Amino acid sequence: MTRPTRDGSLQLSSTETEQLGREVLDMLLAHVRDVRQRPVTTTLPGSQLAERFDLGLPEEPTPIPAVMEQVRNDVFGTIMHQDHPRCFSFIPGPSNFVSVLADALASGFNVICSDWLEAAGPGQVELVTLDWLRQLCGLPAGAGGLFVSGGSMANLTAMGVARHRKLQDDVSRAVIYCSDQTHSSVSRGLRVLGFAPEQTRVIPSDEEYRLPLSGLEAEVARDRAAGRRPFCVIANVGTTNTGAVDPLDDLAVFCRAQDLWLHADGAYGAAAVLCPQALDALRGLGEVDSLTIDPHKWLFQPYEMGCVLVRNLDWLREAYHVRAEYLNEVHDMSQEVHFCDYVIQLTRGFRAFKLWMSLKIFGLRAFREAVERGIRLAEFAESQLRASSCWQVTTPAQLGIVTFRLRAGGAPAEDDHLTHKLVRALLQDGYASITSTRLRGRFVLRLCTINPRTTEADIRGTLARLEELAARLAPLPRRDLA
Ligand SMILES: Cc1ncc(COP(=O)(O)O)c(C=O)c1O
Structure with a gap:
């Protein structure tokens, strides 16, 4: 086969462009289907x-079919x-196909959603989509806000604003409060x-597993008496471990009274605002100074x-905000929103588009149903676990998470060890994947059931497979599922 010529224009021939485009789309469609x-x-081990990837710097072009084979097998396989x-x-991350295509469009048009001059329509889409989230969360x-890479960046960005507003960026003697269930991104941030x-x-x-107000009050009082500067409380709206929500x-x-x-x-967890039955647990969400979702x-x-x-975009x-001399033409448009003034990133992609497009095409009602389904499925899983003598439910279903542990009858440390082995066995088996965490020092399994395409049969099948694998590791009490 003759190799096609490649030059510094970095363009494929029109035939190759079409062929590769179709192949990529076919691959995506097959993924969704299968x-x-x-x-x-x-x-696979690193x-x-x-070995498969270490083929040296690719000075010369590789034929597209060979690249795509590696993409299929070694990358996405x-x-x-x-x-x-x-x-x-x-x-x-259950994702959805409309948003996958929206991402392809945003990437294909290489939109830079940093300032109005370069992306007026995309900027408006981001503003509108953010405002939908603001309304849903009950903020005034x-x-x-803005879209960032994920929760870690959102937490960091918010805590940076808190530091600026409450401490004028002087961190000396400042103190932050959170529960022992807070996500690790907070301490990193x-x-x-x-x-x-x-x-x-x-x-x-x-x-x-909620932050107790009395404990917080006592700590803040102690710090004030010692001349320290309490300034910020981090509340959980759905802990990663158990789905617990702090008393917002x-x-x-308390925070308002204490200027925190x-x-x-x-x-x-904040996505649960879409469901009426979760609203009670999320009461107070609209009162916070900043929110990650x-x-x-x-x-x-x-x-x-x-x-x-x-709570206030100006914050x-x-x-x-920093003023850069090479952004004169951007800042001439002073009446418009330039997202680069509000965040650490200057060059930023068009993240809003996928959420906007999927909300438009499916409608919010479908999203509400999808979130509600996740909540119900965890409740279903809990009922199945309770009906079986193999399991002990360690925390009830909350916001789509239920935790449990093997009732193998050994000493707690032995059961921990078994539970850990069981997770690894299931991951290797491939039928389902679940992971573990530690609660009060003990190993527990977690099911997070937020995929709207999950069925009750999937839950039943997963628990049955877990029990099969567990029985191979240790004799278990007889199973009696509803
Ligand atoms: C409660 C919570 N906060 C923050 C994060 C961090 O988000 P990301 O992984 O998107 O940075 C996670 C991730 O699972 C989370 O569950």
Whole structure:
């Protein structure tokens, strides 16, 4: 086969462009069609993959079919399918195909959503989409934010605003409060922002894994008496471990009275505002100073898409705006919103588009149903677990997460060990994927059921497979599922 010529224009021939375009689209369509039949997780040791990829710098062109074969097998053939209906690990990313295509369009047009001059329509789409989220979360007019890469960046961005507003960026003697269930991105963000570990008070959570107000009050009082500067409370709106929601309304009243910034990490859980039955648990969400909500989790968007909302959009600008001389023409348009004034990134992609396009095409009602389904499926899983003598439910279904552990009858440490082995066995088996966490020092399994294409049969099948695998590891009590 003769190799096609390649020159420095970095363009394929029109035939190749079309062929590759079709092949990529076909691959995506096949993925959507067949993902349910695939193993959820395929992985290979780094040493094996390194061999396949370590072919030196590709000075000369590689034929497209050879590249695509490697793409199929070694790249996308060795992943955990986040959008698989039996992917219950971590917080999965169920995604949706409309948004996949929207991402392709945003990438194809190479939109830079930094300023109005370069992306007026996309900027308007981002403003409108952010305002939909603001309304849904109950934040007042005048609140606003932007889309960032994910929850970690959203938390960092919000805490940077808190530092600026409450401390004028002087972190000395400042103290932050959160529960022991807070996501690790918060401590990482605080480190980046210049806080020492001893400036965070990690308060033991209560029996329901929530931040106890009384514990917070006591810590704040102690710090004030010692001449320190309490300034910020991080609340969880759906902890990653168990889906617990901190008492937002009480925290909001306390923080206002104490002049503390209240940030809510709702990276996955805040999406539950779409469901009337979750609203009670989320009472007070509209009272926070800043909020993280990740569309790439429970709003079904492909990665990477997080969102930070701040009670007053101007606060973001005050924290992050810098004037660059080469952006004169941008700043001449002073009446318009330039997103680069509100965030750390200057060049930024058009993340809003996928959420906007999928909300437009499916309608919000479909999203509400999808979130509601995730909540119901975790409740269904809980009922199945309770009906079986193999399992002990460690936390009830909350916002689409249920945790449980093997009732193998050994000493707790032995059961921990078994539970850990069981997760690995299931990941290897490929039928489903679930992951573990630690609660009060003990290993537990988590099911996060937020994929709207998951069925009750998927849950039943996963629990049955788990029991099969567990029985191979240790004799178990007899199973009695409803
Ligand atoms: C509650 C919570 N906060 C923050 C994050 C971090 O988000 P990301 O992984 O998008 O940076 C996660 C991720 O799972 C999360 O569950």
